[in-house]
Amino acid sequence: MLVKLVTSRLRATRPRRLAWLALAASLGLLAGGCESFDSPQNTFSTSGDVAEDQRYLFFFVMWPALVVMVLVGAAMLYILFRFRRRSEQEPAPKQVHGNTKLELAWTIAPAFLLIAIAVPTLDGIIDLGRAPHDDALRVNVIGQQWLWSFEYPELVDASGQPLRIDGRPGETTELHIPIDREIGVTMESNDVIHSFWVPKLAGKEDVVPGHINEMWFNATEPGTFAGQCVEFCGLDHAIMTLRVVAETPEEFDAWVDEQLAAAAAEAPVTGTR
Amino acid sequence: MAGATLGRRPLTLMEALRQTRAEAATYRGIWSWVATVDHKRIGVMYGITAFIFFLAGGIEALVIRLQLATPNGAVVDPDQYNRIFTMHGTTMVFLVVMPLSAAFFNLLIPLMIGARDVAFPRLNAFSYWVFLAGGLFMNISFFTGGNIFQGELGAPDAGWFGYAPLTLNEFSPGNGINYWAFGLQILGVASMASGFNFIVTILNMRAPGMTLFRMPLFVWMTLVTSFLIVFAMPVIAIALFQLLFDRLFGGNFFNAEAGGTPLLWQHMFWLFGHPEVYILILPAMGIVSEVLPTFSRKPLFGYPFVVFSGVAIGFMSWGVWAHHMYTTGLGSVANAAFGVSTILIAVPTGVKIFNWLGTMWGGSIRLNTPMLFAVGFIAMFTIGGLTGVTHSAVPSDYQQQDTYYVVAHFHQVLVGGAIFGLFAGAYYWFPKFTGKLLKEGWGQLHFWLMFIGFNVTFQPMMILGLMGMPRRVSSYPDGYGFGLWNMMATVGAFMIAASILVFIYNVIVSLRSKEQAGADPWDGRTLEWSIPSPPPAYNFAEIPTVHALDDFWHQKYVEDAAERPVPVVAGGAHEAEAAEHEAGDHGSIHMPSPSYWPLIAALGFPLIAFGFIYDYALIAVGAAFLLVGLYGWALEPATE
Numbered sequence: 001m002l003v004k005l006v007t008s009r010l011r012a013t014r015p016r017r018l019a020w021l022a023l024a025a026s027l028g029l030l031a032g033g034c035e036s037f038d039s040p041q042n043t044f045s046t047s048g049d050v051a052e053d054q055r056y057l058f059f060f061v062m063w064p065a066l067v068v069m070v071l072v073g074a075a076m077l078y079i080l081f082r083f084r085r086r087s088e089q090e091p092a093p094k095q096v097h098g099n100t101k102l103e104l105a106w107t108i109a110p111a112f113l114l115i116a117i118a119v120p121t122l123d124g125i126i127d128l129g130r131a132p133h134d135d136a137l138r139v140n141v142i143g144q145q146w147l148w149s150f151e152y153p154e155l156v157d158a159s160g161q162p163l164r165i166d167g168r169p170g171e172t173t174e175l176h177i178p179i180d181r182e183i184g185v186t187m188e189s190n191d192v193i194h195s196f197w198v199p200k201l202a203g204k205e206d207v208v209p210g211h212i213n214e215m216w217f218n219a220t221e222p223g224t225f226a227g228q229c230v231e232f233c234g235l236d237h238a239i240m241t242l243r244v245v246a247e248t249p250e251e252f253d254a255w256v257d258e259q260l261a262a263a264a265a266e267a268p269v270t271g272t273r
Numbered sequence: 274m275a276g277a278t279l280g281r282r283p284l285t286l287m288e289a290l291r292q293t294r295a296e297a298a299t300y301r302g303i304w305s306w307v308a309t310v311d312h313k314r315i316g317v318m319y320g321i322t323a324f325i326f327f328l329a330g331g332i333e334a335l336v337i338r339l340q341l342a343t344p345n346g347a348v349v350d351p352d353q354y355n356r357i358f359t360m361h362g363t364t365m366v367f368l369v370v371m372p373l374s375a376a377f378f379n380l381l382i383p384l385m386i387g388a389r390d391v392a393f394p395r396l397n398a399f400s401y402w403v404f405l406a407g408g409l410f411m412n413i414s415f416f417t418g419g420n421i422f423q424g425e426l427g428a429p430d431a432g433w434f435g436y437a438p439l440t441l442n443e444f445s446p447g448n449g450i451n452y453w454a455f456g457l458q459i460l461g462v463a464s465m466a467s468g469f470n471f472i473v474t475i476l477n478m479r480a481p482g483m484t485l486f487r488m489p490l491f492v493w494m495t496l497v498t499s500f501l502i503v504f505a506m507p508v509i510a511i512a513l514f515q516l517l518f519d520r521l522f523g524g525n526f527f528n529a530e531a532g533g534t535p536l537l538w539q540h541m542f543w544l545f546g547h548p549e550v551y552i553l554i555l556p557a558m559g560i561v562s563e564v565l566p567t568f569s570r571k572p573l574f575g576y577p578f579v580v581f582s583g584v585a586i587g588f589m590s591w592g593v594w595a596h597h598m599y600t601t602g603l604g605s606v607a608n609a610a611f612g613v614s615t616i617l618i619a620v621p622t623g624v625k626i627f628n629w630l631g632t633m634w635g636g637s638i639r640l641n642t643p644m645l646f647a648v649g650f651i652a653m654f655t656i657g658g659l660t661g662v663t664h665s666a667v668p669s670d671y672q673q674q675d676t677y678y679v680v681a682h683f684h685q686v687l688v689g690g691a692i693f694g695l696f697a698g699a700y701y702w703f704p705k706f707t708g709k710l711l712k713e714g715w716g717q718l719h720f721w722l723m724f725i726g727f728n729v730t731f732q733p734m735m736i737l738g739l740m741g742m743p744r745r746v747s748s749y750p751d752g753y754g755f756g757l758w759n760m761m762a763t764v765g766a767f768m769i770a771a772s773i774l775v776f777i778y779n780v781i782v783s784l785r786s787k788e789q790a791g792a793d794p795w796d797g798r799t800l801e802w803s804i805p806s807p808p809p810a811y812n813f814a815e816i817p818t819v820h821a822l823d824d825f826w827h828q829k830y831v832e833d834a835a836e837r838p839v840p841v842v843a844g845g846a847h848e849a850e851a852a853e854h855e856a857g858d859h860g861s862i863h864m865p866s867p868s869y870w871p872l873i874a875a876l877g878f879p880l881i882a883f884g885f886i887y888d889y890a891l892i893a894v895g896a897a898f899l900l901v902g903l904y905g906w907a908l909e910p911a912t913e
Contacts, residue, residue: 039754041741043672051672058669065659072655075630080648083569085637092830092838093637098575098628106627107578107620114616117666121616122609124668129605145444192439193535195600195675199741203671206601209438210529211536213602226753230675230743232432234439235351238746 040226041199047225047246048201050128050217057124061117068113128203132184132216137177141187143194143207143229146236148173157260165259172241178252179219187213192234198227198244206231219246300810308867310394311810313706315401316379320699322405323372329412330364331773333357335766338730342763344751354747355430356449360415362433363453366553367460368408370687373695374556375400375464378471378495380706384801384808385489387480387817392473394865395906400467402875407459410879414452429453432745434546435516437527437538442520448886451520454513455882461506461513462878468502471495480800482819486580489799489823490573493580494559497587498552504591505548512541521885536601543594551590553687554654555583557694558625561647564697565629567795568644569636570838572823575628582621582628589618599667600674608667615665622658626651641795642716646697649724653689660685660735675745678738684731696723696776703783704790708806712786715779719772726768733758733765798826811862868909874902 038045046052083093132138140151147167155163167173177183187196189209197204202217219225229240247255284292306314336357340346349357379397383390391397418427429449431440440450475496479488488496516538518524525531527538566573573579595603595611603611629651638644660682664670673679696719704710737758742749749755793802803825804813821827830838880895 039740039752041753043739043741054669054672057666058663058672061663061666061669065662069655069659072626072630073652076633076648076651079630079633080638080640083633083636083638085570085639090637092570093635094836095572095832095838096574096631096635096836097572098578098631100575102631103575103578103624103628107624110623111617111620114619114662114665117662118613118616121612121666121668124666125605125609125612128668128671129608192444193436197743199672203668204600204674205671208529208535208601210532210534211602226741228743232355232436232439232745234431234444235355237355238351238748 041228043199046200047221047223048217048219050202051200052220053124053127054203057120060120064113064117128215130216131214133182136182136184136216138184138186139175139177141175141185141196141207142190143187143196143233143240144190145192145234146229146240147171148175148196148229148240148242150175152256155256155260157264159264161263163256163259163263170239172243174243174245176245176247176252176255177219178249179222179246181249182216182218185215185217187215193231194229194233194240195231196227196242197230198225198242200225201227201244201246204230219244222246222248222251305867307872308398308869310390310398310865310867310871312379312383312391312394312397313808315397316376316381317706318401319372319379319404320376322401322408323369323376326364326368326408327373328773330361330369331770333361333364335770337361338763338766340747341749341759343760344749344753344756346748349747350424351747352430353424353426355432355745356415356418356426356428358745359430359432359453360412360428363411363429363457365687366433366549367457368411370553370691370695371460371464372404372408374498374553374691375404375467377491377556377560377695377698377702378467378499380702381801382471382474382492382495383478384705384804384812385492385799386475386478386483387800387813387819388474388478389812389816389862390865391470392478393470395868395871396466396470398868399871399875400463400470402872403459403466403878404463406875406879407456407463410459410882411452411456414449414456417448417452427452434542435538436542437516437519437535438529438533440516440520440538441528451517451886454517454520455885458510458513459878459882461510464502465506468499468506471499472503475499480813480817480819483824486577487819487822487824490562490576490579490583491556491559494555494562494583497583498555501548501552501555501587501590505545505552508541509545512538512545515541517885536598539598539601540594543597544591546597547594548587548590550683550686551586553691554694555586557650557691557698558583560694560698560701561629561650563799564643564647564701565632566823567701567797568641568647569633569638570796571632571636572798572826573628574631574634576822578624579628582624585621586618589614589621593618596664596670599670612665612667616662619658619662619665626655626658641700642711642713642720643697643701643795645717645720645724646693646700649720650690650693650697653685653693653727657682657685657690673738675743676738677734677742677744680744681731681734681738684734688731689727693723696720701795702801703780704794705801705806705808707784708790709783709786709788710790710794711779711783715775715782719775719779722772722775723769726765726772729765729768730762731765733761737762793825796829798823800825803828811864814862866909868906870902870906870909872902874899874906877902 043051044055046055138153140153142149142151147169149167150165150173152163157163165173165175185196185205187205187207189207191209193209194207195204196207201219202215205213205215207213223246225244225246227242227244229237233240306318309315336349337354340348340354379391414428415421415426419425427447427449429435429452431445431450435450435453439445475488475492515524515526519526519528525533527533527535529535562573562579592614593611595607596615599608599611640648660678664673664682700711700716737755740754742753742755790806792805795802800817803817817824828841830840833839877895877899880898881892884890884892884895
């Protein structure tokens with residue numbers, strides 16, 4: 001009799017314990033997994049102001065959301081345990097049809113919580129949505145199937161040609177930028193929709209044919225940052241990659257001079273042909 | 274003598290048709306299924322067909338997971354991968370979750386409102402056949418790309434969302450996109466027809482006394498879903514027509530070079546697409562709202578709040594479409610507006626979750642399989658809803674948009690939500706339509722395998738997205754830290770697949786079992802439990818008169834002074850009524866006659882679509898089928 005009771009209890013609790021485990025595991029994975037991995041496109045290990053603001057906002061929403069999730073989950077498990085049917089002979093419970101005050105409360109309370117989310121959201125939208133500052137370094141990003149090209153409209157050589165880095169199929173194009181300076185990006189597409197994304201520096205912006213989009217970002221420390229196209233654009237979408245090389249202003253200027261000189265050396269050859 | 278002559282010579286077409294119709298009326302044999310207009314049979318056919326497509330979409334998912342299990346996956350090439358992920362998404366949305374919901378509408382709505390059939394039984398059969406035709410048409414595209422045995426697939430390859438201009442001829446030559454666009458048009462006809470049918474059925478066919486606020490919650494959610502279908506499908510139909518003009522006749526709706534606007538497609542698609550999300554989830558919410566009260570032995574907590582939050586979701590679903598487009602450059606004001614509307618839609622969703630918890634609170638909860646799935650639904654849907662709230666933080670969403678974080682989010686909603694809800698419904702109502710309960714042990718195994726598998730599959734995807742893994746990539750390189758989490762997701766996907774095998778096994782064993790479930794195995798609350806399992810063709814021997822919400826429960830129990838239900842004494846109203854149901858011959862009840870015309874009309878659609886793709890002559894053939902079908906339908910005598 002006792003054995004039977006114990007085993008039936010065990011059987012009754014096992015699903016709940018599994019559910020706890022699953023919950024704890026998913027929580028642990030979510031909280032622990034993201035921060036500890038310094039992978040090349042991790043949105044949590046940021047090196048630019050835009051990405052940092054976005055990371056901050058994500059946590060601003062994620063932590064309350066996690067709290068709500070844990071509370072709802074815990075409430076559910078508590079209810080399932082406390083109000084489980086102990087025997088089939090158990091009389092039916094009191095028939096409660098609702099409680100208007102309580103229901104109004106749980107309609108209105110989340111609304112306040114959600115308004116709290118709206119405040120930094122709107123603030124962020126306006127900040128990121130502004131046009132790039134006048135002193136920003138302008139870059140044109142050109143997307144096409146399946147490569148990226150970059151053009152610096154303000155950095156011109158002796159003949160007035162802007163510095164341009166053309167992508168080659170199957171290769172990763174590099175975008176050089178100076179650190180601690182705002183980069184104003186203008187995006188254009190030669191064919192289908194692409195999306196320009198360098199997770200450690202900033203969230204993405206779509207590259208739409210016939211529609212010029214702008215965004216701004218910066219890098220706060222030197223380094224090489226991986227990025228890729230994130231709008232499905234056909235066969236080789238997966239390998240449409242790019243790299244941002246952020247360097248000190250001196251290094252960047254040296255790189256620009258070098259590129260312009262190389263372009264000048266090449267130009268006559270193509271020009272006479 | 275004349276009969277013998279008739280027996281020898283081959284039947285004329287009309288004679289053959291009349292004979293099959295006569296056979297159909299007997300409710301036996303294959304023809305009785307082909308020509309059926311019985312909502313229960315159509316529901317069963319919807320369910321089985323959608324489940325087969327579910328297996329197909331599931332196999333596609335497993336191929337995707339195998340490809341992505343390790344870095345630089347080479348199970349399929351990028352071309353095959355793009356076709357398979359496109360078909361996975363399209364299949365699961367249009368050929369699985371929508372028709373599975375339609376299966377439940379068909380099976381249950383007439384029974385729950387005390388009717389003998391839907392308002393338009395032949396239109397209902399037409400919906401099913403058009404759905405089947407559209408689903409097969411869509412999947413035939415796999416075989417049109419060359420030699421399939423050498424891996425040459427012809428299926429569409431621009432994603433289930435089909436963003437222009439990638440879908441235009443210049444970037445997507447071949448017929449894949451044409452199959453996709455025509456396939457969705459055909460499926461849209463089926464959805465529209467069934468949407469109208471259920472609106473009229475619910476508004477006009479309710480038993481006496483069943484006011485709107487005595488309707489079971491599933492009926493309410495079906496009504497809201499049907500309205501969403503009726504308003505949303507035309508939007509995508511127009512978008513698809515525009516796309517087809519561009520592809521077939523050199524139109525310029527989406528071609529930027531010729532002055533078209535690629536973003537127009539996205540607005541149209543998501544104006545349809547976001548209500549569609551609720552078309553997928555509201556029926557499951559309705560199912561859960563039926564299962565929870567039964568297994569808690571308590572009425573739904575705050576019925577009006579749950580109804581109105583469902584209606585509110587239906588309205589608000591039209592105001593959030595651009596949250597799929599934050600990064601397309603809509604400008605700060607539009608992004609702010611759609612960010613706020615996305616925040617607001619969380620309110621009615623939250624109300625539902627709290628009311629479900631309120632339903633269970635103070636109840637007498639039995640965790641049978643349907644209840645397990647319903648509870649699993651609440652848990653997973655909560656996570657899905659909360660990750661949805663994180664999307665309303667627009668600047669942060671610039672990071673998560675188009676990453677695996679979004680994949681994780683909507684699978685939380687559509688698998689952890691819709692599919693769990695539909696399985697709850699399958700376990701709950703299986704005995705009603707087969708007379709057999711699904712085995713509890715196998716059901717528990719199914720649930721736990723699926724629940725754990727689900728979490729092992731989709732929670733790692735959240736991490737992948739936050740780690741910067743984009744969606745829709747056919748492979749990813751080494752050194753990005755994606756390998757471990759992808760491997761987990763793949764293991765989880767196979768756990769889900771195993772759980773589905775358990776379900777299939779369970780269905781087979783349970784159908785073969787000799788144990789009868791009886792009319793009311795769960796102590797149900799709604800009218801369908803008041804009639805035998807499986808229900809007779811005419812459903813109700815006598816149309817019931819409804820006196821309350823949860824009418825059947827009130828036939829069985831009265832509440833004492835402390836609001837506790839007390840069983841009605843033997844020989845009370847409930848049993849008297851049951852006895853009345855048993856007695857007598859009900860052959861004289863007038864039921865709609867079977868008809869093969871809906872099937873003939875339905876065949877017209879794929880033929881017309883083939884005509885546009887291959888040879889215009891076929892359009893005439895298809896149109897002939899459609900016209901003959903519709904004329905035959907219109908001129909058919911009501912009874913024979």
